[in-house]
Amino acid sequence: MSSAGSFSDAVCSFHNKILPKQMKKSLIMGVVYLLINTSLFAQSGSISGTIFNQETGETxxxxxxxxxENNIAKATNELGKFQFKNxxxxxxxxxxxxxxFTKISQPVTVKNGTISSLNISLKPDVLSIQDVEVTQDLGQNVSTISEVDIQLRPIETSQDVLEIVPGLFIAQHAGGGKAEQIFLRGFDIDHGTDISLSVDGMPVNMVSHAHxxxxSDLHFVIPETIERVDFDKGPYYTDHxxxxxxxxxxxxxxxxxxxNYLKLEGGQFGTFRTVGMFDLLKGKTVEDPSLYLATEFFRTDGYFDSPQYFTRLNTLLKYHxxxxxxxxxxxxxxxxxxSWDASGQIPIRAVESGMITHFGAIDDTEGGQTSRTNLNAKLITETNDGGLVENQFYFSNYEFELVSNFTFYLEDPVNGDQITQTENRQIYGSKNSYWNDWSLFGLNASTEFGAGFRYDQVNDIRLSHTLERREVLDDLARGDVRETNIFAYAxxxxxxxxxxxxxxxxxxxxFTFDYVDALTPNYERQVEDKGIVSPKLQLSxxxxxxxNLYVKSGIGFHSNDTRVVVAQNGQEILPKAYGIDIGTFWKPTRNLLINLAAWRLDLDQEFVYVGDAGIVEAGGKTKRQGIDLSLRYQLTKWLYLNADANYTDPKSVDEAEGEDxxxxxxxxxSVGGLNFQTENGFSGSLRYRYLGDRAANEDNSVIAEGYTVVDAVLNYQVGAFDxxxxxxxxxxxxxxxxxxxxESRxxxxxxxxxxxHFTPGTPFQARFSIGMRF
Incomplete structure (x- = not known):
C-alpha cells in the first residue's frame, strides 16, 4: 500500500463511518436553528457593530x-465584529x-424587526487595569490577562513567546537551536507532549518525531510580528x-x-540580531490589501567554553x-x-574534579540543524445572519538533525555513545469551522461546529550511532511514518x-498510524486505527x-508515537487526561485582578517511545493536583506588578508511597516582577523566575536543584527611534x-x-538594541 493510499483509505473510512451521522445531526440542528431564529427575529431587534483602532483603522x-441593561458581554470576532440578537x-x-485603549460608552436604540449597526473607534491610551471588567465569558477573562502581559512584558526572544503562559517554564539544553524543554502544571512536558501549540492556526507540535x-520548535516565530496570544490550561477546549x-x-x-521597522541588537558572547519589517503595498486604508515582509537574522557564540556558532534566519511574507x-x-x-554546535549535558563529577569548567563539555561535537517552510491560507466569510465561517489549509516542509551524547562511553567504550536523530517531514492540514449567535427558548446562545484533518508524511525517521558527527557506525532505528488525524467537534x-x-x-x-520499519529483512507495513471521544463542560x-466563579471539566488526550502504536498493536495508544478546574476571576479593587484555581488532572496508563534509545517504555498512570494563582496590580498610573505562583503535587498512581x-x-x-510605562517614552521591567527543588528520580533520592534568576529590560522611545x-x-x-x-561513563x-547531568544557565549577559520606524 502506498502512503497516498493509506491517507485516502483513512479519509474514506472516516467518511463512511462518521460523516453521514454528523451530517444528519447538523442538518436537523440547522433547520431547528433557522425556524427558531426566524420566528424570534420578527418580534425583536438586534445590535451589530465593528470595533476599530482609531489610530490605525484596523479592526x-x-x-x-x-x-x-442585560448584563450580556461579547468579544469581537476575527473580523472585529460583535452582535446582540433578539x-x-x-x-x-x-x-x-x-x-x-480608552473605554467608551455609547447609547443605541433598538426597534423591532431592525438591526442597529454601529462602527466604533477606540483611541489608544496608557494601559489601565481600572478598565478591565470581569465577565461570564471565561475566554475573555483569560485573554484579558494575555493582553496585559503582552503590553507590559517585553518579548525579546522566541523563548519569551512561550513564557507568556502563566506558570510555564522552559529550559534549553542543546546549544540554543533545539526546541526548549517545557514545564507546566506538574508536567515535564519534554518538548511538547502535553501542550498544544500553534501559530496562525498551523500546528507547531510534531507528532511521532525523531526526538x-x-x-515543538517555536524558533520560526519572529517575536516582533506577534499580535496576540490565546492560551489556557487544562483539557477543556473543544476546538483543541x-x-x-x-x-x-x-x-x-x-x-x-x-x-516599516528596522532593529539592530548586539551583546556579549558574539551575539548579534537584526529584524526588518517592511510594508510592501503601503495601503492607505484597511480596505486596501496589505502585504508585508518580516525578516530576522540571529547569531551567537554563546557563553560555553566551546563556541556554539548558532545562527538562525527567519522570513515571513503575509498578505491580507x-x-x-x-x-x-x-x-x-x-x-x-x-544550525548550531552544542556542549550538551555534563556530569557534576566532571566539574567538581576540575576535568571541565561549569561551562565545559565532554563531547563538543554535539549540535544540529533544522529548517521549516510553511504555506498558510485562510478565508473568513461572514454570513448574512452574522455568522462566521473559517476555512484554512496549511502545508509545512520540515527538516531535522540533532546530534547528542548523554552517556558518553557507557555503551561503546571505544567510539563513544553519540547518537544522531534525523527526519524529513511534510504536513498537510485543513481546519474549518462555523460559528453563530442565536436564541434557544429566549436564552442567548452561540454555536460552533468544526472539522478538519492533519496528515504527517515522515520520511527516513532515523536514530543512528555516530562518531564525531560525521560517521554513521550503525542504525538503531529507521523507517517511514504516515500519521493521519481527522476530527470533528461541536x-x-x-x-x-x-x-x-x-x-x-x-x-x-x-487516527490512522502507519509505520514501515526499514531495518527488518522483509518489507512490512504496520497499520493501526483508533478513535476517541472527548466531552467538555464548563459552568460560569x-x-x-x-x-466570576467557574468550573471547568473535560477529557483530553495525547496520541502516542506511531512506533509505540504498532508495537502495542493499537492497545493503550491514546491515553486520556481527565481534568477539573474550580476557580475564580476576581477584581477586589479597581487596580487589582486575580485569577485563582484549584485543579486536578489524571492521566491514563501510557507507553512512551524513547527517541534517544529507540525503545518503548511503560509510563504508568499519574495524577496531578494543585493551585494556580495569578495577579495583576497597577500600583500607579505607570507602575505595574504581576506575579504567578503555581503549586503542584505530581504522583505516579500505581507505585508504592515514597517511590511514586x-x-x-x-x-x-513562580514568576513575576515590576513593569513600567511612562508617558515620556520610558518602559521596562525587572522580573524574576523561581523554580523550586524537585525530584530527579522516582524515590526522590536525587534532587534537581531549583533556582532564582532575575532579568531586566529598559526601553526608551523618542520620535521614530527605540x-x-x-x-x-x-x-x-x-x-x-x-x-x-x-547513568554515564x-x-x-x-x-x-x-x-x-546538567546544562548551565546563562551568566550575566547584556544586549543593546536600536530600532527605527519609517
Whole structure:
C-alpha cells in the first residue's frame, strides 16, 4: 500500500463511518436553528457593530463589548465584529473596552424587526487595569490577562513567546537551536507532549518525531510580528484536540504593519540580531490589501567554553485583503533555518574534579540543524445572519538533525555513545469551522461546529550511532511514518440567566498510524486505527460585578508515537487526561485582578517511545493536583506588578508511597516582577523566575536543584527611534537550566556512575538594541 493510499483509505473510512451521522445531526440542528431564529427575529431587534483602532483603522479582535441593561458581554470576532440578537425594543448602553485603549460608552436604540449597526473607534491610551471588567465569558477573562502581559512584558526572544503562559517554564539544553524543554502544571512536558501549540492556526507540535512526541520548535516565530496570544490550561477546549492536556497556546501574527521597522541588537558572547519589517503595498486604508515582509537574522557564540556558532534566519511574507463585502483572505509563507554546535549535558563529577569548567563539555561535537517552510491560507466569510465561517489549509516542509551524547562511553567504550536523530517531514492540514449567535427558548446562545484533518508524511525517521558527527557506525532505528488525524467537534454556549452560563462540547478524533520499519529483512507495513471521544463542560457564574466563579471539566488526550502504536498493536495508544478546574476571576479593587484555581488532572496508563534509545517504555498512570494563582496590580498610573505562583503535587498512581515521584515534575514555580510605562517614552521591567527543588528520580533520592534568576529590560522611545537594554541574569547567579538523573561513563572510568547531568544557565549577559520606524 502506498502512503497516498493509506491517507485516502483513512479519509474514506472516516467518511463512511462518521460523516453521514454528523451530517444528519447538523442538518436537523440547522433547520431547528433557522425556524427558531426566524420566528424570534420578527418580534425583536438586534445590535451589530465593528470595533476599530482609531489610530490605525484596523479592526480589533477580542475587544470587550457589554450590553449594560442585560448584563450580556461579547468579544469581537476575527473580523472585529460583535452582535446582540433578539433584543426587546428600547434604549440600551454599550460599553466597549480593550486593554491599552480608552473605554467608551455609547447609547443605541433598538426597534423591532431592525438591526442597529454601529462602527466604533477606540483611541489608544496608557494601559489601565481600572478598565478591565470581569465577565461570564471565561475566554475573555483569560485573554484579558494575555493582553496585559503582552503590553507590559517585553518579548525579546522566541523563548519569551512561550513564557507568556502563566506558570510555564522552559529550559534549553542543546546549544540554543533545539526546541526548549517545557514545564507546566506538574508536567515535564519534554518538548511538547502535553501542550498544544500553534501559530496562525498551523500546528507547531510534531507528532511521532525523531526526538520526542509533540516536539515543538517555536524558533520560526519572529517575536516582533506577534499580535496576540490565546492560551489556557487544562483539557477543556473543544476546538483543541491532540496534545491538549496540560494546556494550549495559540499565537497570531500581525495582519498588517503600521510602519516599516528596522532593529539592530548586539551583546556579549558574539551575539548579534537584526529584524526588518517592511510594508510592501503601503495601503492607505484597511480596505486596501496589505502585504508585508518580516525578516530576522540571529547569531551567537554563546557563553560555553566551546563556541556554539548558532545562527538562525527567519522570513515571513503575509498578505491580507478584504476580497468582498463579507470575505477576508489571509495568505502567508514563511521559512526558517538554523544550525548550531552544542556542549550538551555534563556530569557534576566532571566539574567538581576540575576535568571541565561549569561551562565545559565532554563531547563538543554535539549540535544540529533544522529548517521549516510553511504555506498558510485562510478565508473568513461572514454570513448574512452574522455568522462566521473559517476555512484554512496549511502545508509545512520540515527538516531535522540533532546530534547528542548523554552517556558518553557507557555503551561503546571505544567510539563513544553519540547518537544522531534525523527526519524529513511534510504536513498537510485543513481546519474549518462555523460559528453563530442565536436564541434557544429566549436564552442567548452561540454555536460552533468544526472539522478538519492533519496528515504527517515522515520520511527516513532515523536514530543512528555516530562518531564525531560525521560517521554513521550503525542504525538503531529507521523507517517511514504516515500519521493521519481527522476530527470533528461541536460546542454550545448557553446563557442560562444573567449570571449563569454553560458551555458544553463534544469532540471526535480518528487516527490512522502507519509505520514501515526499514531495518527488518522483509518489507512490512504496520497499520493501526483508533478513535476517541472527548466531552467538555464548563459552568460560569457571575456572582457580582467583579467576581466570576467557574468550573471547568473535560477529557483530553495525547496520541502516542506511531512506533509505540504498532508495537502495542493499537492497545493503550491514546491515553486520556481527565481534568477539573474550580476557580475564580476576581477584581477586589479597581487596580487589582486575580485569577485563582484549584485543579486536578489524571492521566491514563501510557507507553512512551524513547527517541534517544529507540525503545518503548511503560509510563504508568499519574495524577496531578494543585493551585494556580495569578495577579495583576497597577500600583500607579505607570507602575505595574504581576506575579504567578503555581503549586503542584505530581504522583505516579500505581507505585508504592515514597517511590511514586514523577522525575523532574515541578512542584512549586513562580514568576513575576515590576513593569513600567511612562508617558515620556520610558518602559521596562525587572522580573524574576523561581523554580523550586524537585525530584530527579522516582524515590526522590536525587534532587534537581531549583533556582532564582532575575532579568531586566529598559526601553526608551523618542520620535521614530527605540533604544533598549536587555540583561539576563542580572545578579550573575550560577544556576543549572536543564537537569537529568543519568547513568554515564567517562572515558577514564571503569564503572558507570548515575548522578545529575546538567546544562548551565546563562551568566550575566547584556544586549543593546536600536530600532527605527519609517
Amino acid at each position: 480589533m479582535v477580542g475587544a470587550h463589548v457589554v450590553l449594560a 433584543l426587546e425594543a428600547g434604549n440600551y448602553t454599550l460599553t466597549v473596552s480593550f486593554i491599552g 520526542g512526541q509533540g516536539y 484536540g491532540n496534545l491538549n492536556t496540560a494546556g494550549y497556546a495559540d499565537f497570531y501574527t500581525k495582519k498588517r504593519l503600521a510602519n 485583503q478584504k476580497v468582498s463585502s463579507n470575505q477576508t483572505l489571509e495568505l502567508s509563507a514563511s521559512t526558517f533555518t538554523s 460546542e454550545e454556549q448557553l446563557s442560562l440567566s444573567k449570571k449563569l452560563s454553560l458551555t458544553a462540547g463534544l469532540r471526535f478524533d480518528y 457564574y457571575q456572582a457580582t460585578e467583579n467576581v 515521584y514523577i522525575p523532574l515534575a515541578p512542584t512549586f514555580t 533604544f533598549g537594554v536587555y540583561i539576563q541574569n542580572l545578579l550573575n547567579e550560577e544556576w543549572n537550566e536543564a537537569q537529568f538523573d543519568t 567517562l572515558q577514564n572510568e571503569a564503572v558507570p556512575v548515575s548522578e545529575i
